[in-house]
Amino acid sequence: MSLCPCGSNNTYQQCCESAHLDHSSVETPEQLMRSRYSAHVLGLVDYVIATYHPSCDAESQREGITESIDSDWAGLEVIDTAAGSHQDEGFVEFKAYFNEDGAQYCMQERSRFVRENGLWFYIDGEFPEQENEHEELTEPEIDPRLNQTVESFKIGRNDPCICGSGKKYKKCCG
Numbered sequence: 001m002s003l004c005p006c007g008s009n010n011t012y013q014q015c016c017e018s019a020h021l022d023h024s025s026v027e028t029p030e031q032l033m034r035s036r037y038s039a040h041v042l043g044l045v046d047y048v049i050a051t052y053h054p055s056c057d058a059e060s061q062r063e064g065i066t067e068s069i070d071s072d073w074a075g076l077e078v079i080d081t082a083a084g085s086h087q088d089e090g091f092v093e094f095k096a097y098f099n100e101d102g103a104q105y106c107m108q109e110r111s112r113f114v115r116e117n118g119l120w121f122y123i124d125g126e127f128p129e130q131e132n133e134h135e136e137l138t139e140p141e142i143d144p145r146l147n148q149t150v151e152s153f154k155i156g157r158n159d160p161c162i163c164g165s166g167k168k169y170k171k172c173c174g
Contacts, residue, residue: 005041006034007076020047029090029113030081032120037096041073053114053121072099079108088115093128 004015018025019035020042026032032051039047045066052058058065074097082091093110111125 004034005038005073005076007078008034012038020044023047023050023119026120028081029111029120030078030092032113032122033092033094033111034076034078036122037073037076037094040069040071040096043069045069051120051122053116053123056123073097074099074104080110084112084114089113090115090120 002012004010004012004017006016008015016035016038019031020039026035036048036051038044039051045062048065048069049058049062076097077095079093079095080091081093084090090113091110092113093108095106095108097104097106099105108128109125110128112123113120114123115121
């Protein structure tokens with residue numbers, strides 16, 4: 001018996017197999033998220049599609065889902081789980097690792113799950129690392145005094161301390 005691909009350290013039979021055989025056996029958003037990851041690893045396209053919320057119309061996206069499933073998945077790390085605004089909503093933040101063109105990549109997502117008629121479904125997610133993607137990158141500010149030669153370097157008593165503490169030089173290192 002092999003370990004479950006979801007990283008739970010249980011065997012597949014003790015973990016995600018029951019979810020793959022019967023969607024109604026899933027009791028928590030984390031359990032659904034882990035079973036969906038395992039389905040990606042094992043190539044279970046129908047399970048992934050069936051566990052999308054009906055409003056997502058996942059069947060119409062079967063080709064893209066199949067392409068995603070065909071990735072070389074390399075690991076799962078659950079970062080956080082949280083309850084939603086009501087008992088039928090939950091969130092799971094995770095990192096999923098995959099290999100492509102000889103390099104390993106990480107996809108981080110905060111997924112939202114909802115429960116309807118006793119079944120948990122994936123409905124949508126946010127990608128934390130991409131939130132700042134469109135912001136302009138700026139160079140960190142460098143204290144202009146650090147570009148001076150040692151002979152000309154002078155710190156005033158009321159200047160901020162060069163150690164970075166935020167205190168005045170005279171109250172810190174001066």
